[in-house]
Amino acid sequence: MIDIKKIRNDFPILKRKINGNQLVYFDNAATSQTPQVVIDEISNYYSNYNSNIHRGVHKLSQEATDAYEKARRTIQSNFNAKYSHEIIFTSGSTHSINIVASGYGEILKKGDEIILSAMEHHSNIVPWQMLCEKTGAILKVAPMDNNGVLIIEEFEKICNKKTQLVVVSHVSNALGTINPIELILSISHSYDAVVLIDGAQAAPHIKVDLQELDIDFYVVSGHKLMGPTGVGVLYGKEILLNMLPPYQGGGEMIEEVTFEKTTYAKLPHKFEAGTPNISGVIALGTAINYLNKIGYNLIAKYEKTLLEYATSELLKIEGLKIYGKSTQKTAVVSFNIKSIHPYDVGAILDKLGIAVRTGHHCAQPIMDYFQIPGTIRASFSFYNTKDEIDIMVKAIKRAKMMLI
Amino acid sequence: MKSITSIQKEIIDEFRLFEDWMQRYEYMIELGKSLPIIDKKNKTDNNIIKGCQSKVWVYAELKKDKIIYTADSDAIITKGIIALLLRVFSEQHPSDILAADTSFIDEIGLKEHLSPTRANGLLSMIKQLKMYAIAYQTQLN
Numbered sequence: 001m002i003d004i005k006k007i008r009n010d011f012p013i014l015k016r017k018i019n020g021n022q023l024v025y026f027d028n029a030a031t032s033q034t035p036q037v038v039i040d041e042i043s044n045y046y047s048n049y050n051s052n053i054h055r056g057v058h059k060l061s062q063e064a065t066d067a068y069e070k071a072r073r074t075i076q077s078n079f080n081a082k083y084s085h086e087i088i089f090t091s092g093s094t095h096s097i098n099i100v101a102s103g104y105g106e107i108l109k110k111g112d113e114i115i116l117s118a119m120e121h122h123s124n125i126v127p128w129q130m131l132c133e134k135t136g137a138i139l140k141v142a143p144m145d146n147n148g149v150l151i152i153e154e155f156e157k158i159c160n161k162k163t164q165l166v167v168v169s170h171v172s173n174a175l176g177t178i179n180p181i182e183l184i185l186s187i188s189h190s191y192d193a194v195v196l197i198d199g200a201q202a203a204p205h206i207k208v209d210l211q212e213l214d215i216d217f218y219v220v221s222g223h224k225l226m227g228p229t230g231v232g233v234l235y236g237k238e239i240l241l242n243m244l245p246p247y248q249g250g251g252e253m254i255e256e257v258t259f260e261k262t263t264y265a266k267l268p269h270k271f272e273a274g275t276p277n278i279s280g281v282i283a284l285g286t287a288i289n290y291l292n293k294i295g296y297n298l299i300a301k302y303e304k305t306l307l308e309y310a311t312s313e314l315l316k317i318e319g320l321k322i323y324g325k326s327t328q329k330t331a332v333v334s335f336n337i338k339s340i341h342p343y344d345v346g347a348i349l350d351k352l353g354i355a356v357r358t359g360h361h362c363a364q365p366i367m368d369y370f371q372i373p374g375t376i377r378a379s380f381s382f383y384n385t386k387d388e389i390d391i392m393v394k395a396i397k398r399a400k401m402m403l404i
Numbered sequence: 405m406k407s408i409t410s411i412q413k414e415i416i417d418e419f420r421l422f423e424d425w426m427q428r429y430e431y432m433i434e435l436g437k438s439l440p441i442i443d444k445k446n447k448t449d450n451n452i453i454k455g456c457q458s459k460v461w462v463y464a465e466l467k468k469d470k471i472i473y474t475a476d477s478d479a480i481i482t483k484g485i486i487a488l489l490l491r492v493f494s495e496q497h498p499s500d501i502l503a504a505d506t507s508f509i510d511e512i513g514l515k516e517h518l519s520p521t522r523a524n525g526l527l528s529m530i531k532q533l534k535m536y537a538i539a540y541q542t543q544l545n
Contacts, residue, residue: 019425341479343457343524344433347517348481351425359457359523373478374457402426402433403480 002302007294007383010035014383021353024388029173029332029379030357031223032204034287038226041286045279052275054252068278071285072268078288079218080209081235085267088234088241089281093200094123096219096234099271100196101127103244104165110136113162115155115193117179118144118369119172122362124198128167137164144369148175148324156187163193170202170218174361174377175324176307176332178202185214194240200224204381205303205330207296216240222280227287231280234271241267248273299382303331306380306389313393317400323366323375331380334361337396340403342374348399349376354392405470408500411492412508419512428513432484439487442476453532455525458482462529464536470495471540473533482524485509485517489526493533498541506530 008014011033016023025033045067051060053068069084076084090096108114114128118141132139142155150168159166166188171178181197188195196217199208203220210218217240222231236244246253246264250273255263264270291299310333314320319338336342346358359374360367367374378392406414422428446463453460458479465472473494477483492508493501509518518526 341458341482343479343522344481346457347522348429350516351429373459402430 002294002298002382004383004385008385010037010290011383012036012039018353018355019351024354024384024391026378026380026384026388026392027355027357028204028381028384029176029201029224029361029377031229032226032381033383034228035226035290037290038228038283038287041283042228042279045282050279053278054269064278067282067285068276071281074285074288075233078207078292079235080211082211083238083267086235086238086241088236088268088271089276090219090232090234090271091230091277092223092232093198093219093221094232096232097124097196097198098127099234099247100217100219100236100244101131102247104131105134106245107243108135108137108164111162112137112164113140113160114138114165114167115140115142115158115163115188117142117150117155117168119148119150119175119177119179119363119366120167120169121173121198121200122364124167124169125365128165138162141365142168144177147326148172148177148366149326150177150179150184152180152183152187155184159187159191159193161191163188163191166193166195167198168195169198169200170206170208171199171330171332172324172363172366173201173332174363174366174375175326175334176201176329176379177324177326178206178328178330180328181215182213189214201330201332204291205296205300210235222284222287225284225287226290227284228277228280231277231284233284238267241271246270246273250274252276294382302382303380306384306386307331307333309386310378310380310389310392313389314396317393317396319400320396323370323372332377333379334375334377336372336375337400338404340400342376344403345376345396345399348402349392349395352391352395352398354395356392405495408492408496408504412504415488415491416508416511425513429481432488432514433480434484435487436477436480436482436484439483441483441487441490442474446474447476453525453528455482455528456523458524460486460525460529462532462536464533464540466540466543469497469544471498471501471536473536475529477525479524481517482526485514485526486529488512489530489533498537498544501537502534502541 049060049063051064053065072084140158194216199218200221218235220233223229253273255265323334342358357377447461451461451463460477462475475486
């Protein structure tokens with residue numbers, strides 16, 4: 001059982017009042033809140049051993065380097081990567097995706113094909129479009145059905161020998177759909193395609209075993225994972241990361257520099273040019289330890305009860321329609337009420353201290369598919385409660401009365 | 405015609421009567437629902453301002469030396485605020501529009517709707533109102 005009282009105490013922000021109301025934070029899919037241990041870790045770094053890593057011979061630099069590399073091993077073990085140098089620290093999922101997309105600019109040829117799912121976030125669409133523009137590769141889209149579920153037969157139909165890359169989110173940010181990545185990986189690999197999985201929305205909820213699933217590239221954002229903003233992870237199989245050219249030139253990523261020629265450093269440093277977000281990386285390691293201490297299984301089980309409760313309570317509101325009805329979902333409910341604009345509902349909920357997200361959630365193609373301007377999205381985390389869901393449902397009823 | 409400043413003062417006085425945010429919002433929603441503020445023929449893609457969340461349409465024409473603005477939005481609260489903005493700026497001389505500000509929105513407790521994070525198109529709409537004023541001011545000169 002989750003000790004909800006204890007857990008809520010770990011998150012100082014949950015005590016905040018907004019417009020005189022107790023904060024109800026249901027925007028976890030955009031950014032998760034930060035536990036005190038993570039905040040303390042950042043503070044401890046700057047108070048006690050702030051210094052640049054890898055280059056210094058002095059004590060502080062050694063301590064910082066040790067803590068930074070320890071975080072890499074924590075993440076390696078959490079995701080069960082084969083080598084710690086397959087874990088590259090970035091500024092977030094978007095940065096991670098761009099490293100791979102940009103690298104493939106040197107590899108893809110005209111006529112090669114990239115497959116995306118129809119439910120991708122803009123950050124997992126635009127870099128591939130840019131890659132296609134640069135190389136003449138072709139972008140193909142695997143469609144979803146009315147429930148927001150990827151149509152796997154259609155996906156299989158567009159796979160062929162020209163398919164070089166398959167890019168799919170593990171979990172859709174706008175709908176909460178968990179995609180069948182095992183199946184997608186096995187189909188893609190049978191065509192020798194490389195698969196990049198955007199794990200930004202999955203990593204806080206689902207334990208991923210990179211080796212068991214045979215994942216090629218996996219990307220994660222720290223700030224959705226109880227960690228700080230501005231830090232993320234790119235996982236890539238060693239052979240693939242070695243094949244990709246460096247993304248940025250600079251310090252740290254070199255082995256030897258002369259004006260005639262520079263040789264690049266080995267993994268992971270090849271992709272970590274410049275001074276990284278040292279405190280962010282260390283604190284991300286702490287965040288992952290925090291999640292594991294609670295336990296992914298308990299988290300998933302508890303969040304499922306929140307999802308089921310919210311879904312059934314929301315559906316009692318007349319005229320409320322939920323988008324994304326996959327049987328495999330994380331704790332995300334995306335909905336609209338009749339023809340009320342989501343912005344209006346969001347503005348009223350904000351006045352009542354409830355943080356939800358409204359709009360297209362950076363996934364315009366999904367909104368176009370459902371022919372709506374956007375949705376109201378409530379996304380839950382393990383520190384949320386059924387009482388908070390009751391508060392939201394009551395507030396939505398009030399907003400509906402005001403707006404209709 | 406009343407001056408921009410006196411209309412702004414009038415609105416601030418009206419909003420003083422409201423006891424809390426609920427009443428203010430209910431009034432905005434009423435305004436948003438009741439006003440047909442743009443002619444259908446002017447609600448075109450050319451006149452659209454895309455916010456990340458809600459869409460806003462703005463159209464302006466010069467009658468004698470005054471600008472007549474019409475506008476609309478797909479979100480009601482946004483439309484309510486538009487109605488207030490038009491009450492202030494429409495049927496005014498371009499030079500007066502250019503000299504005016506929108507701080508009355510802060511004073512009536514609706515500041516958050518003009519925040520860039522809201523992405524509702526209102527900030528761009530105000531910019532557009534001013535752009536029209538610059539254009540018509542040039543014509544008048």
